[in-house]
Amino acid sequence: MSSKTLPFVRLADPVKDAEPLFDVCKKTVGPALRDGEPNLIAPYIWNVPYLRFCPEYCFSVDDGNGNAVGYVICAPSTSNFVRKWREEYLPILESLDPLLKRPEMNPPANWEEDLTLGVLQLLYNPEDMLHDACPKLLKEYPAHLHIDILPEYQRKGFGKKLMEALWEKLRETGVDGVHLVMEGRNVNAERFYVAVGYSRFHEVVDEGKSGELGKDLNGNIWMVKKL
Numbered sequence: 001m002s003s004k005t006l007p008f009v010r011l012a013d014p015v016k017d018a019e020p021l022f023d024v025c026k027k028t029v030g031p032a033l034r035d036g037e038p039n040l041i042a043p044y045i046w047n048v049p050y051l052r053f054c055p056e057y058c059f060s061v062d063d064g065n066g067n068a069v070g071y072v073i074c075a076p077s078t079s080n081f082v083r084k085w086r087e088e089y090l091p092i093l094e095s096l097d098p099l100l101k102r103p104e105m106n107p108p109a110n111w112e113e114d115l116t117l118g119v120l121q122l123l124y125n126p127e128d129m130l131h132d133a134c135p136k137l138l139k140e141y142p143a144h145l146h147i148d149i150l151p152e153y154q155r156k157g158f159g160k161k162l163m164e165a166l167w168e169k170l171r172e173t174g175v176d177g178v179h180l181v182m183e184g185r186n187v188n189a190e191r192f193y194v195a196v197g198y199s200r201f202h203e204v205v206d207e208g209k210s211g212e213l214g215k216d217l218n219g220n221i222w223m224v225k226k227l
């Protein structure tokens with residue numbers, strides 16, 4: 001392989017990378033969301049708004065030929081991001097894809113029975129990201145991120161490199177803490193986060209249901225890092 005074609009980490013291009021990164025999200029989202037409508041909707045929650053609103057905090061793994069095959073995407077201020085999502089993103093969603101029709105918000109979906117309704121309700125309720133029941137999370141770790149890499153490029157050090165690029169950018173702009181919310185079942189992801197320097201949020205946040213640090217009422221895990 002010539003050095004020209006070696007993969008590397010670079011700032012994401014919000015136009016050119018939009019489609020490939022949408023695709024990375026579809027392929028790497030949790031197994032329950034890998035098919036059908038939920039799979040088509042998922043990137044509008046966990047990918048599109050980041051490239052749209054904070055591209056300078058998004059980094060891609062480039063396969064060496066200009067194709068984006070992984071990303072870390074981040075909102076440096078979760079509360080500002082939620083405001084933008086409500087004011088500037090929700091009004092245009094239906095024009096992006098007819099699938100993204102505003103759902104009934106009540107009652108909350110039973111995710112086991114209606115995944116499509118579950119993801120649509122999440123899409124239309126960005127305030128979920130504020131974690132109002134635990135204000136300490138955003139106060140101490142105001143930024144949040146998502147990271148995903150196509151399987152062929154995993155376990156080659158790019159996850160760590162993406163994180164380092166993001167941390168540097170966050171530090172430069174005075175952001176002193178970052179968090180992420182991961183599926184409790186994704187044991188490998190937690191191993192990765194711990195290996196690169198994250199730890200679980202330092203409180204029990206599920207009213208004692210599990211008693212585990214950083215595990216919320218939905219069984220998701222909050223990982224945090226001071227910068």
Ligand SMILES: CC(C)(COP(=O)(O)OP(=O)(O)OC[C@H]1O[C@@H](n2cnc3c(N)ncnc32)[C@H](O)[C@@H]1OP(=O)(O)O)[C@@H](O)C(=O)NCCC(=O)NCCS
Nearest residue numbers: 028148149154155156157158159160182188189191192195
């Ligand atoms: C999780 C993910 C982003 C990690 O990125 P990566 O490029 O594969 O990770 P790296 O190669 O930088 O790994 C750095 C260290 O993390 C640890 N690690 C990474 N993946 C691991 C795994 N599957 N099991 C155990 N440890 C792991 C290791 O200590 C590794 O160092 P080593 O390879 O020298 O042993 C990537 O595997 C991925 O996209 N997975 C699928 C989607 C996903 O789960 N995203 C996170 C959602 S919350």
